[in-house]
């Protein structure tokens with residue numbers, strides 16, 4: 001008898017789910033029209049990390065208008081919406097990140113960003129070059145769909161609109177880590193979390209890497225203090241620019257010569273050089289910044305000590321004083337996709353994408369979704385948003401990065417199906 005009841009229960013819940021999926025199909029066109037409008041608007045008015053004031057206001061107004069319980073100013077500019085379904089069931093969280101990047105947009109789109117701001121002391125453009133505009137718009141659409149079908153929802157859904165995924169400005173706290181520190185999960189108690197990222201990949205294709213999916217990221221900064229002199233009399237000073245160039249050469253031997261990457265890949269890159277103001281003045285200081293990507297905490301520590309050793313050696317040979325900092329502006333752990341949850345969601349994702357699904361290999365990109373999926377089982381999926389039929393397109397963080405609107409319904413469906421099937 002118990003078996004029969006279980007069977008009937010399963011049968012009816014599956015039926016309820018497929019009813020909802022049918023409803024979604026019928027509603028998809030008008031809903032996607034709204035999602036695309038929202039995205040274009042957010043794209044045109046991008047905001048940097050911890051400055052997502054306009055975006056979070058738009059999100060909060062939308063969530064309130066569709067009847068969710070809404071909390072604002074979570075970790076500065078974050079918004080959390082709670083939808084309580086009418087039937088008992090688990091609590092599921094879905095996360096979208098809201099921030100843009102200091103990039104001058106060069107897409108030429110009609111809704112391209114013209115926004116300018118100051119970043120690290122320089123005037124810069126602001127652009128949704130990582131596609132977070134798409135994430136926000138999709139999740140607003142997901143919330144609208146579920147709000148309209150509250151009576152059929154078993155359990156609750158927590159909609160997390162997160163600020164500062166790209167990293168808060170130096171000296172500020174922010175992002176997923178700060179949301180958790182403020183007690184996000186204690187308050188809403190989700191048992192599982194889903195997230196999505198758009199990326200340059202085949203149109204409408206969905207994929208994820210099981211287990212360690214994205215690298216840990218640590219920003220490093222090296223400040224080289226020399227002795228200032230006139231450019232015509234370098235022997236009177238100690239040239240920090242010369243030492244900086246030697247440092248760049250040597251830091252590139254860390255991965256190629258100093259550590260074992262047979263089992264675990266690693267990347268060390270230099271992304272910034274800063275020194276000097278004029279052709280004939282040798283400055284007092286030079287600074288370099290870069291990133292370290294790893295999948296293994298032990299290897300990361302080894303890289304730290306190799307870089308410190310390079311710095312100590314250069315101090316002796318050049319006479320400069322070198323200060324080395326790691327985890328500048330915070331640290332991103334490895335983004336881990338729960339193996340069991342991933343396996344369970346494969347049929348769901350195949351269904352949502354009409355079979356355009358595949359497992360992918362890990363990436364050296366990083367995500368602060370990692371903080372969430374460190375606490376509870378999480379699944380982070382990628383959606384390809386290239387133009388149809390195009391394989392190679394400018395990638396995330398490029399001033400030419402574009403998102404093809406017609407691929408976004410796949411993302412919306414994937415998030416809705418995962419929440420429903422879970």
Ligand SMILES: [Zn+2]
Pocket residue numbers: 130166396397
């Ligand atoms: Zn990014």
Ligand SMILES: [Zn+2]
Pocket residue numbers: 130131132165197
């Ligand atoms: Zn991103």
